[in-house]
Amino acid sequence: MATIPYFSVPRYLGIAVHCLASTRLMRLSTVSFLAFMAKFLSGATVRWHDCQPDTCQRVYFANHTSHLDALIIWCSLPRQLRELTRPVAAKDYWTKGPVRRYLAENFNALLIDREEIKVHQSPIDLMIKEVGSKYSLIVFPEGTRNTGEEMQEFKSGLYYLGKKRPDLELMPTYLDNLNRVLPRGEFLPVPLLSCITIGSPIWLDPNENKHDFLRRARDAVLKLKDL
Amino acid sequence: MNAAWPQTAFCLLGQASPSPASPARAPAANGPSAPEQAADAVVQTANDLAQRVKLDTRTLILLGVVLLCLLVALIVGRVLRRSPETTTNPAVVRTFNNRVLAWCMMFGILIAGLLMGYPATVGLFGLVSFWALREYITMTPTRRGDHRTLFWTFFILLPGHYTLVALGQWYSWAYEFYTTLIPVYASLFIPARIAISGDPKRFLERVAKIQAGLLICVYALSHAPALLSLDLHRSSGQPWIVNAENGDRGSNAGLLFYFILLTQLNDVFGYLWGQLFGRHVIAPQINASRTWEGFVGGLLSTMLVGSLLWQVTPFQIQEAACMAMAVAVAGFAGGMTMSAIKRDRGVSDYGTLVSGHAGVLDRIDSICFAAPVFFHLTRYFFSAAV
Numbered sequence: 001m002a003t004i005p006y007f008s009v010p011r012y013l014g015i016a017v018h019c020l021a022s023t024r025l026m027r028l029s030t031v032s033f034l035a036f037m038a039k040f041l042s043g044a045t046v047r048w049h050d051c052q053p054d055t056c057q058r059v060y061f062a063n064h065t066s067h068l069d070a071l072i073i074w075c076s077l078p079r080q081l082r083e084l085t086r087p088v089a090a091k092d093y094w095t096k097g098p099v100r101r102y103l104a105e106n107f108n109a110l111l112i113d114r115e116e117i118k119v120h121q122s123p124i125d126l127m128i129k130e131v132g133s134k135y136s137l138i139v140f141p142e143g144t145r146n147t148g149e150e151m152q153e154f155k156s157g158l159y160y161l162g163k164k165r166p167d168l169e170l171m172p173t174y175l176d177n178l179n180r181v182l183p184r185g186e187f188l189p190v191p192l193l194s195c196i197t198i199g200s201p202i203w204l205d206p207n208e209n210k211h212d213f214l215r216r217a218r219d220a221v222l223k224l225k226d227l
Numbered sequence: 228m229n230a231a232w233p234q235t236a237f238c239l240l241g242q243a244s245p246s247p248a249s250p251a252r253a254p255a256a257n258g259p260s261a262p263e264q265a266a267d268a269v270v271q272t273a274n275d276l277a278q279r280v281k282l283d284t285r286t287l288i289l290l291g292v293v294l295l296c297l298l299v300a301l302i303v304g305r306v307l308r309r310s311p312e313t314t315t316n317p318a319v320v321r322t323f324n325n326r327v328l329a330w331c332m333m334f335g336i337l338i339a340g341l342l343m344g345y346p347a348t349v350g351l352f353g354l355v356s357f358w359a360l361r362e363y364i365t366m367t368p369t370r371r372g373d374h375r376t377l378f379w380t381f382f383i384l385l386p387g388h389y390t391l392v393a394l395g396q397w398y399s400w401a402y403e404f405y406t407t408l409i410p411v412y413a414s415l416f417i418p419a420r421i422a423i424s425g426d427p428k429r430f431l432e433r434v435a436k437i438q439a440g441l442l443i444c445v446y447a448l449s450h451a452p453a454l455l456s457l458d459l460h461r462s463s464g465q466p467w468i469v470n471a472e473n474g475d476r477g478s479n480a481g482l483l484f485y486f487i488l489l490t491q492l493n494d495v496f497g498y499l500w501g502q503l504f505g506r507h508v509i510a511p512q513i514n515a516s517r518t519w520e521g522f523v524g525g526l527l528s529t530m531l532v533g534s535l536l537w538q539v540t541p542f543q544i545q546e547a548a549c550m551a552m553a554v555a556v557a558g559f560a561g562g563m564t565m566s567a568i569k570r571d572r573g574v575s576d577y578g579t580l581v582s583g584h585a586g587v588l589d590r591i592d593s594i595c596f597a598a599p600v601f602f603h604l605t606r607y608f609f610s611a612a613v
Contacts, residue, residue, distance in 0.1 A: 043361060043365075177365065180365075180369065180374075183371050183374055186374050186375075188375075188378045188382075189378075190364075190374060190377040190378050190381055191357075191361050191381055192361055192364055192365045193361055193362065193365040
């Protein structure tokens with residue numbers, strides 16, 4: 001007698017919810033809803049300074065102050081660009097629990113394993129493979145969230161990204177006040193007003209060394225603070 | 228407690244009681260049971276909208292006149308914007324246009340709220356409060372340790388307070404609660420919650436900032452929609468009848484509109500008098516454009532307009548002048564206070580905090596200060612104890 005695989009009722013419910021949640025319509029509506037909520041809670045205004053939204057391949061690199069950062073930048077892009085833009089996020093954080101996994105999946109996040117970095121499969125190689133000739137990325141070169149007072153030094157990933165893919169436009173992005181909306185270690189946001197400034201793109205100069213380039217990139221972000 | 232609340236809710240604005248003989252606020256014991264009244268209310272939906280839109284004739288005339296003025300101002304603003312820069316100062320024209328646009332929005336929100344009824348009006352004022360508070364807190368530096376307190380402020384105290392104000396229409400105990408929730412409970416809770424978070428640095432300053440924000444943006448402002456919940460009568464104790472033939476009572480909505488109009492006119496008059504005759508600046512470091520001449524001129528003009536419009540209120544003409552004076556003085560105080568806060572933080576306008584956002588707090592500063600004064604004077608002298 002063929003045995004029917006036995007699942008408990010909660011398991012069936014779980015499968016039903018999963019099927020429902022993974023339909024395209026559901027996905028689109030939850031994403032729009034979450035984008036709306038994120039924009040409302042962060043009160044974000046977006047300023048494109050000396051540049052325009054474009055579907056060309058770009059890397060938005062920003063100061064990292066809060067868990068909302070990637071989400072807010074992604075949400076503040078025009079709808080057509082959202083489809084083409086993937087936030088780069090830490091795998092250990094975004095695969096913990098169903099909600100985070102669901103969010104990461106829906107926002108089309110590119111998850112990077114911070115704990116097990118393999119020699120032949122570095123995060124940069126993974127990013128370049130995933131980007132292909134279509135996608136843009138959102139990265140946080142500080143690596144971890146800063147405490148809000150001062151921006152940390154940039155990690156070298158941005159340099160290698162620029163070196164291996166010189167055609168990508170590197171867009172400096174400054175996030176203001178988001179660290180007050182959801183500071184480190186908190187899980188409930190406070191709806192203050194924040195501001196996202198995206199500046200004109202930079203590229204790696206052929207004869208520029210790693211240190212100089214990273215400093216220039218960091219300065220490009222800091223410069224947007226005072227605009 | 229009043230079991231007749233659905234009916235009261237529908238009849239609130241026009242005081243459009245189906246039978247003029249029974250007052251809108253019938254005591255529970257005399258009236259039919261709540262479900263029956265709810266059914267009645269449904270049956271009346273046909274003429275209901277007409278009744279509610281009706282407000283009362285005088286209020287409608289006033290609304291029409293104000294709408295007309297706004298339209299004229301809009302058109303004038305458009306024309307001025309096209310005129311060459313040599314004849315007009317573009318900065319002044321821009322300010323004028325922004326102001327007019329803000330008034331149109333204020334007017335629209337108010338009308339929409341009034342048509343939808345008391346809870347909707349309270350809800351809309353709640354949203355305005357929310358936005359003003361977030362502008363205020365964005366401008367004031369807070370520390371990490373204040374985060375949970377701010378969460379309480381935005382998501383529990385603010386909605387809680389407005390819910391109580393909304394309940395104030397039907398339950399008298401709600402009044403006791405909403406007048407004490409923020410001044411008593413919240414102002415004790417906030418320092419305690421910040422203390423628990425364990426950051427002693429600049430403790431008193433941080434407590435004061437959040438308390439002041441809550442008091443100005445939420446508590447004070449909520450007294451404006453609360454005007455709608457009052458059972459108004461004349462100062463003599465007579466009911467406020469505006470139409471002797473059918474015993475129509477005046478509408479609270481008219482009084483709220485009268486109040487908002489006076490605060491805005493007081494700002495405009497103060498500005499105009501200051502521009503024309505201003506000599507003695509009150510406090511140059513706080514606000515360089517506010518002068519004693521502007522204040523006195525604005526006060527007198529507001530009193531004049533306030534007493535001319537006495538017919539939409541339950542006040543006699545001289546009472547209306549006194550109320551207008553109170554509004555003018557409180558509104559002026561509000562403007563000065565908010566200017567001082569802005570100077571302290573080194574911003575010119577709340578709208579410039581984050582570009583692209585209209586400064587809600589810039590527009591409602593005088594309403595915030597005048598609303599509690601106007602509400603309590605009205606409640607004490609012109610309403611049956613709720």
